[in-house]
Amino acid sequence: MSQTPVAAPVRVRVDLGPRSYDILIGPGLLGEAGRHLAAALPGARALVVSDETVAGLHADRLLAALSEAGIAASLLTLPPGETTKSFDHLIAVVDRILAERLERGDAVVAFGGGVIGDLSGFAAGIARRGMHLIQVPTSLLAQVDSSVGGKTGINSPCGKNLVGVFHQPALVLADTDVLDTLSEREFRAGYAEVVKYGLIDRPDFFEWLERNRAAIFAGGAARVEAVAQSCRAKAAVVAGDEREDGDRALLNLGHTFGHALESVARYDPARLVHGEGVSIGMALAHRFSVRLGLCPGQDAGRAEAHLRAAGLPTRIQEIPGDGFTLDALMDRIAQDKKVSRGALTFILTRGLGQAFVARDVSPDALRDFLLDELRA
Numbered sequence: 001m002s003q004t005p006v007a008a009p010v011r012v013r014v015d016l017g018p019r020s021y022d023i024l025i026g027p028g029l030l031g032e033a034g035r036h037l038a039a040a041l042p043g044a045r046a047l048v049v050s051d052e053t054v055a056g057l058h059a060d061r062l063l064a065a066l067s068e069a070g071i072a073a074s075l076l077t078l079p080p081g082e083t084t085k086s087f088d089h090l091i092a093v094v095d096r097i098l099a100e101r102l103e104r105g106d107a108v109v110a111f112g113g114g115v116i117g118d119l120s121g122f123a124a125g126i127a128r129r130g131m132h133l134i135q136v137p138t139s140l141l142a143q144v145d146s147s148v149g150g151k152t153g154i155n156s157p158c159g160k161n162l163v164g165v166f167h168q169p170a171l172v173l174a175d176t177d178v179l180d181t182l183s184e185r186e187f188r189a190g191y192a193e194v195v196k197y198g199l200i201d202r203p204d205f206f207e208w209l210e211r212n213r214a215a216i217f218a219g220g221a222a223r224v225e226a227v228a229q230s231c232r233a234k235a236a237v238v239a240g241d242e243r244e245d246g247d248r249a250l251l252n253l254g255h256t257f258g259h260a261l262e263s264v265a266r267y268d269p270a271r272l273v274h275g276e277g278v279s280i281g282m283a284l285a286h287r288f289s290v291r292l293g294l295c296p297g298q299d300a301g302r303a304e305a306h307l308r309a310a311g312l313p314t315r316i317q318e319i320p321g322d323g324f325t326l327d328a329l330m331d332r333i334a335q336d337k338k339v340s341r342g343a344l345t346f347i348l349t350r351g352l353g354q355a356f357v358a359r360d361v362s363p364d365a366l367r368d369f370l371l372d373e374l375r376a
């Protein structure tokens with residue numbers, strides 16, 4: 001693990017009036033976490049929630065940094081994986097908060113990927129009717145997406161992310177060195193969400209990614225810049241639509257298809273992880289837009305080529321195992337919460353970085369398109 005000398009972190013502000021907060025991004029931030037936490041929440045105690053993998057690799061450094069700053073902290077470690085986003089684990093986190101006698105002014109520190117962030121963010125949102133939350137995201141996906149914006153929650157037997165609250169953090173600390181221990185596959189999956197911001201409405205960022213992909217994967221300044229740009233993009237959308245009543249839906253580019261694919265693959269990470277589903281989903285959204293005469297084929301080709309260059313899948317056939325029938329996919333798409341009253345709502349695009357919310361997508365056109373994709 002590289003012990004990079006601490007340079008000033010990049011600071012991205014999420015503007016939400018009284019709920020505004022900073023995202024700090026840079027190498028070596030874990031070692032500075034105590035100082036930053038104490039500055040944001042003077043006098044607060046902390047419960048650090050993590051998963052076994054992340055805690056085993058990095059918790060010592062975080063706890064030492066908190067202790068050096070005089071912050072009383074304890075650690076709760078949960079099993080890694082999506083199944084941890086459950087009612088049972090929610091109870092475990094809330095019970096621990098109460099057993100530690102933490103008050104509303106104290107902090108829950110979510111130290112892990114999106115699973116830990118969503119679960120402990122929810123616990124922080126409901127324990128004592130809402131406590132402070134500090135996000136210390138450790139996966140690329142969590143650094144560029146799930147730790148920012150205040151959506152928290154768990155899964156229900158009826159589906160993913162169906163139970164939760166909006167609860168904004170008081171601070172996000174994204175230490176880009178921590179990503180060195182992430183598996184290549186998880187890094188790539190997070191990168192799909194980075195590409196997403198370019199494809200939504202930042203064509204310059206997309207071009208920058210085309211030029212800098214290898215450097216971002218290698219680490220260093222390009223990685224910090226990619227995380228910072230992604231956070232700026234997400235912060236801008238969230239500031240304009242905190243509770244997803246309007247434009248925040250653009251963040252779902254690739255996700256209606258992606259969620260359907262994840263569901264058919266039974267959320268089995270051996271077959272498909274979220275970012276891979278999003279990658280295929282974004283490629284499908286671009287090809288579907290071409291088919292509808294909305295987007296030049298060349299732009300869709302460029303989006304797809306970049307995802308492939310990053311080692312991400314872009315076709316349904318690349319997912320191992322079967323079950324990908326037209327009926328299965330249409331069924332999942334119809335169940336998606338982005339479907340309102342029969343009309344299909346999709347994020348489509350007019351070209352690179354020109355995504356828009358299409359509320360009147362014809363189910364017949366979609367069916368024809370998917371049939372061809374499945375036959376291809």
Ligand SMILES: NC(=O)c1ccc[n+]([C@@H]2O[C@H](COP(=O)([O-])OP(=O)(O)OC[C@H]3O[C@@H](n4cnc5c(N)ncnc54)[C@H](O)[C@@H]3O)[C@@H](O)[C@H]2O)c1
Pocket residue numbers: 051053054057080081082085112113114115116118138139140141142145146147148149150151152161178179180181182183186274
């Ligand atoms: N709240 C939101 O706005 C939002 C947005 C997108 C996704 N999400 C949620 O995020 C979750 C996915 O997040 P994720 O991809 O981070 O999954 P995750 O939390 O399961 O992490 C992925 C894997 O990487 C491991 N890991 C994390 N950091 C590591 C590190 N530094 N070194 C080594 N291993 C590390 C974890 O232990 C886990 O096995 C999903 O539940 C999804 O619903 C939420």
Ligand SMILES: [Zn+2]
Pocket residue numbers: 145193255274278
């Ligand atoms: Zn996503």
